[in-house]
Amino acid sequence: MGGYIVKRLLSAIPVLLGITVIVFLIMALIPGDPATAILGSYATPENVEKINRDLGLDKPLVARYFIWLGNMLTGDFGRSFSLNRPVIDEVLERFGATLVLAGTAFIICTIFGIIAGVISAARQYGLADKAITFAVLIGISIPSFFLGMMMILAFAVERRWFPVSGMYAIYGGGDLADLAWHLVMPAIALAVVATGVIARLSRSAMLEVLRQDYIRTARAKGVHERRVIWTHALKAAMVSIIPVLGIQAGFVLSGAVYIEIVFQWPGVGRMLVNAILQRDILLVQGGVVFVAACYVLFNIAVDVAQSLLDPRIKT
Amino acid sequence: MQLITWTRRAVFAAAGALLAAGTVGSLPAQAQTPPGVLVVGQIAEPKSLDPAAVTAVNDFRILMNIYDGLVRYKSGTLEVEPALAESWEISEDGTEYTFNLRDGVSFHDGTPFNAEAVVFNFERMLDEDHPYHDTGPFPLAFFFSSVDTVEAVDDLTVKFTLSAPYAPFLSNLAYPTGLIVSPAAVEQHGEDFGRNPSGTGPFHFVEWRSNEAVVVEKNADYWDGAPALEAVIYRPITDANTRVAEMLAGGIDLMVEVPPVALSEFEGDEFTVHEQSGPHVWFLILNLKEGPFAEKLVRQAANYAINKSALVNDVLEGTAEVAAGPTPPAFAWAYNEELEPYPYDPEKARELLDEAGVENPELTFYVTEGGSGMLDPVAMGTAIQADLEAVGFDVTIETYEWNTFLGEVNPGLEGKADMAEMAWMTNDPDTLPYLALRTDAWPSEGGFNSGYYSNPEVDELLEKARVSTSQEERAELYKEMQEIVQEDAPWVFVANWKQNAVTSDAVENFQLEPSFFLLLKDVVKN
Numbered sequence: 001m002g003g004y005i006v007k008r009l010l011s012a013i014p015v016l017l018g019i020t021v022i023v024f025l026i027m028a029l030i031p032g033d034p035a036t037a038i039l040g041s042y043a044t045p046e047n048v049e050k051i052n053r054d055l056g057l058d059k060p061l062v063a064r065y066f067i068w069l070g071n072m073l074t075g076d077f078g079r080s081f082s083l084n085r086p087v088i089d090e091v092l093e094r095f096g097a098t099l100v101l102a103g104t105a106f107i108i109c110t111i112f113g114i115i116a117g118v119i120s121a122a123r124q125y126g127l128a129d130k131a132i133t134f135a136v137l138i139g140i141s142i143p144s145f146f147l148g149m150m151m152i153l154a155f156a157v158e159r160r161w162f163p164v165s166g167m168y169a170i171y172g173g174g175d176l177a178d179l180a181w182h183l184v185m186p187a188i189a190l191a192v193v194a195t196g197v198i199a200r201l202s203r204s205a206m207l208e209v210l211r212q213d214y215i216r217t218a219r220a221k222g223v224h225e226r227r228v229i230w231t232h233a234l235k236a237a238m239v240s241i242i243p244v245l246g247i248q249a250g251f252v253l254s255g256a257v258y259i260e261i262v263f264q265w266p267g268v269g270r271m272l273v274n275a276i277l278q279r280d281i282l283l284v285q286g287g288v289v290f291v292a293a294c295y296v297l298f299n300i301a302v303d304v305a306q307s308l309l310d311p312r313i314k315t
Numbered sequence: 316m317q318l319i320t321w322t323r324r325a326v327f328a329a330a331g332a333l334l335a336a337g338t339v340g341s342l343p344a345q346a347q348t349p350p351g352v353l354v355v356g357q358i359a360e361p362k363s364l365d366p367a368a369v370t371a372v373n374d375f376r377i378l379m380n381i382y383d384g385l386v387r388y389k390s391g392t393l394e395v396e397p398a399l400a401e402s403w404e405i406s407e408d409g410t411e412y413t414f415n416l417r418d419g420v421s422f423h424d425g426t427p428f429n430a431e432a433v434v435f436n437f438e439r440m441l442d443e444d445h446p447y448h449d450t451g452p453f454p455l456a457f458f459f460s461s462v463d464t465v466e467a468v469d470d471l472t473v474k475f476t477l478s479a480p481y482a483p484f485l486s487n488l489a490y491p492t493g494l495i496v497s498p499a500a501v502e503q504h505g506e507d508f509g510r511n512p513s514g515t516g517p518f519h520f521v522e523w524r525s526n527e528a529v530v531v532e533k534n535a536d537y538w539d540g541a542p543a544l545e546a547v548i549y550r551p552i553t554d555a556n557t558r559v560a561e562m563l564a565g566g567i568d569l570m571v572e573v574p575p576v577a578l579s580e581f582e583g584d585e586f587t588v589h590e591q592s593g594p595h596v597w598f599l600i601l602n603l604k605e606g607p608f609a610e611k612l613v614r615q616a617a618n619y620a621i622n623k624s625a626l627v628n629d630v631l632e633g634t635a636e637v638a639a640g641p642t643p644p645a646f647a648w649a650y651n652e653e654l655e656p657y658p659y660d661p662e663k664a665r666e667l668l669d670e671a672g673v674e675n676p677e678l679t680f681y682v683t684e685g686g687s688g689m690l691d692p693v694a695m696g697t698a699i700q701a702d703l704e705a706v707g708f709d710v711t712i713e714t715y716e717w718n719t720f721l722g723e724v725n726p727g728l729e730g731k732a733d734m735a736e737m738a739w740m741t742n743d744p745d746t747l748p749y750l751a752l753r754t755d756a757w758p759s760e761g762g763f764n765s766g767y768y769s770n771p772e773v774d775e776l777l778e779k780a781r782v783s784t785s786q787e788e789r790a791e792l793y794k795e796m797q798e799i800v801q802e803d804a805p806w807v808f809v810a811n812w813k814q815n816a817v818t819s820d821a822v823e824n825f826q827l828e829p830s831f832f833l834l835l836k837d838v839v840k841n
Contacts, residue, residue, distance in 0.1 A: 031716070031718060031719035031722055032716070032717075032718020032719050032721070032722055033718075036718050036721050036722060037718055038370060038452075038454045039370065039454055042370075042454070042455070042457075043721055043725055044725075044761045044762070044763070045761060046761055047454070047457060050452070051452050051454060054451060054452035055452070079506075081452075082362050083360070083362065083363075083525075084362060084363040084365075084368070084506070084507075084509040084510065085507075085510065085525075090525065093525060094526070097526075149556060152557070152560045153560065156560060156564050157560050157563045157564045160564055160565070163564075163566065164557060164560045164561045164564045164566050165552060165557050165560070165561060165566070166527065166550070166566075167527065168527065170348070170354060170527070170528055170548055170550055170566070171348045171349075171352065171354070171548065261553065261554050261557075262554060262556075262557060263557070264551075264552050264553065264554065264557055266525065266526030266527060270526075270553070271526075274359070274360070274553070279718060
């Protein structure tokens, strides 16, 4: 097992290097540069040149890449010019906020998705199954940003149950209850689509398992139906559900961008969108590399979890 | 059956949990901001609170309340009045400005404001060898590029020597780039000064919670009288719909840049909508070097063909006014009141095209997706295309993202396009025509005259106005320039943007300024 983890970690290195090259090239190739973004209509060639010199963008492309990579390996992600602070401080702070949001949404969609899928499968073609399938279809079809905006109108503007936006109350907030209160709407809006997907796939995974002989055997032995479903069948079905959870975790993380914008959540997605519009090269590069690294690590963790559950997967 | 019971129980449990969360959650809802604390909905996170390092109006809205300049704009105008300088003398030839500074003013960090502090500020920005020049970059330092030397004559007198007479100098000092920062704070914080600002303004900085809020509190010792508010909280809310929702829900007390379509939401008694036209002009650059617009009659035809009233009233929902010429009316002292906008007259436009002898001229039209001061460029571009086609032009639109757009337009339209959208917001009537209408401002010379307009008369008027030290004389020159430019029609003059803001009924004494700055010293929040 230890060898497997080390092997997987080593194989992540070329992936990450590839990501640094790609994100660096994208930022170098998209039209517009930080100087025009800073100067706007005042961007004369002379002013642009001066700003580029100040930002160290007058060096050749290859040199810039290796300077950046070298600095990053020593833990120095550079300084964001648009926010005037070290990139790593901003990324860590923002990533924390995204993790809170995406993590909560992930927990919601995992729990509700699996429960809904299992119930659906257990009552195949029954009323509960039809109701759940219908709800799931609606959930999957609603774009999360639209749902978020409708939730704001209904529950923050019309009825002031929840705050419109932000992570903490602007005045006198800051504790855990305050955070939870701000988290309810964005987390639900973010979780809805993933809940639907997980529910559908859990249902088919469960149906697959419920047809197996050992389930019939368990039932024949007189094992309680609840135990058959939630212990015998679900455990086996988890082998095919877990990879789906891994994919959905990535989906929730990337979907957080829209939700962060609608709910003004101070997360890494909103930061990246702003950084791209500002052409804040170091912030975009640092942010993308950091998020990509986390994503790669998370995928490795999912694979490891799967191999623990299913001995058939070679370690 | 067991399963169903369990499910039902689960549903009840979940519903109960949600209800409980709702009840607990509604407690903090009552914690509204107390009287005296104003929450402002900003359009973005500030870049920095170092006035020399920023370019965005969004940042200026905070800075103008933390710092003072040597001079400032008189309330409701774009005319300069004393601030940290009590008075000044200008030498005959217009190259020496001597300022007498206000006595007894301190920065928020306790250090005194004096001539040395002024010298430090300008040398930091302009002198590449200054020990704190590396706290930049200072993108708008060129506002003061005509400054040769700054010297402290005595503790309260400071003298600027310019390399050549430069009339907009005082206006530029009133601009945020000219705000005075505390040298001690720059020395202490270095490149982090932008997050630890210290000035002399009516509010002093308290904290900056990244992506959440910038908090400032009242400076009780302010030299111009203490502000009425206890504190101001600036919240960055980048999404316009969310900003509107926050305003409706009472999460903010003051909202700037209300989207035109949302204005109807604020018609009730609970809100007040404020409007103020500013030094902004939205226009179409025409390519005079080649193609149909080389001919003046065709340029005038385009000016007649476009229904500007429909643009400002329908597309922009009344958030702008029709522009008459190159200078916005907000520069009241330099604006030519006699100028009438080109009327909407498609018949006349067709006649002019006939007279010019062109039939169905083909145009390439550069449109941007959005950018600083560009209002609603795609919808406006489409409406303009329709108006021009109605009189016989054949218009092809090419749309670009803002940074790309500037990269295409600023180097000149030659060989690429006949027409491009553009908007400028300036602080002196000199800036835009000087940078975008003179012969010496063609892109090849490093200027913004991307349509290659050239009229020796206009050049002379602008050069003369720039070196004059008399405001009356400058006003006359600018007025004459506007008449000639309107007739020559190097641009299609479209709109002057009206800035808007909404305040809740708890807010009193608020007014927008033509400078587009947000001045909160006298605002009251109940």
